[in-house]
Amino acid sequence: MICESQKDSREKYSLSCNKLVLAAGPWTPTYSKQLFPDSVLNLQPTIDAGDWVLMENSNVQTSKTIACVFFDDIVGEKLYYAGRNDETIWVCGQRNHTEKLLPPEAEHEPDEGLISRLMKYSQGFIHFSEDVDAVKSSTMQILETGRAFRASTASGLPFITGVPVGRLSPLKHGKETGVFICYGHGSYGMSLGMGSGKLMAQVIQGVEPDIDIAKFTQFEDLSLESFYCV
């Protein structure tokens, strides 16, 4: 496999491996095509973007600080906040289904209008501690804004699977490729992440997965035994 550094240099490095796992979120289809141009993988990608704002939480940390608060029914659109244990509050709004996926190394600039709306909502919903309350609107401390892409599949179900030989190259036949894909968790990456990680690890090791993963091995003619690496 050839890995190319993305920015300052154009050096290429060769890394050898006998097992390769593609788990690069929305960029997984791109990488699979780059690495295996003859592959006939159909990952059915659908992408949406979420713009977010990270602001300072000026309130004293309590046992209630870490929380997710959903305002969808108040504002009539998707709006949710997450208070974290590092004196910050994160907010995200509606999904954007039209934004184009940029390369992973690119800076993903959020939509200015949406960010402004999130900040306006925050001025109304977020409490600031007394010392900054007097100038509330001008003292909301924005630490960072950004955009995240979420990759799903057409079915909504992720892939947690090995890739059969016939999918990497239609001309080759055999039992195993040593290539695995864990992709398409949509907005449930965190919720499903640790479980998907463990199941993927079990598949890689050739042991029976803890739960039935047949729904997550969506390639036709796929049988688990064909790609177990013993």
Next chain:
Amino acid sequence: MTGDSIIIVGGGVIGLSIAYQLAKDCKKRHQKPIITVLEARPATFEAASSHNTGCLHYAFHDSFGMDLTALGRYSFKLWEDIANSDSRFGKDSGYRPQPFFPVMPGDGEGTELLPDWVDARNDWDVDWGSKGQVCATMYVAFRALSVPLDLCSSCQHVFLTPSKQPKRSWRMARARMPGTWRRNTHFYKSNGGRSLGRNAH
């Protein structure tokens, strides 16, 4: 698995969870594969939406939600087990069960449950019960799951994009994982320190 060289492309929650579980299993079996996680960004989790929310649940309301429930419950339990079995992880990640608070028009019922950072109003209700039973949250991204790679003898995490400036995410990426780690865990940066080019061949 000993002697295997496994490359995982992607240093987000999925890639790192795979690396973590692989390393954990291999340690248990006294196997020593080389596990390498490749990340195009200068730090882990930078591209993830959930590096900010950290919401965990298995109440999926999509049309395909039923097909995800078993996986969701399984994954939820694993997160819970990690948080409960490693107090440092639980503390660092801020793991908290049942922290979801949907707000809707009402007459103030349940608003006392809201965190202090919300300007609660008396014309809101909080319908905690609709999501409260099957959820948790953690700020897992930078603190708790960045480098799961000490558990087997030879692991590495490779950043393909140079860091621009020292960032919180970069520092956090060195934080602790459940169990012991650091030994034989190597970071590579293209703009200093040990470069991928000098060490990967």
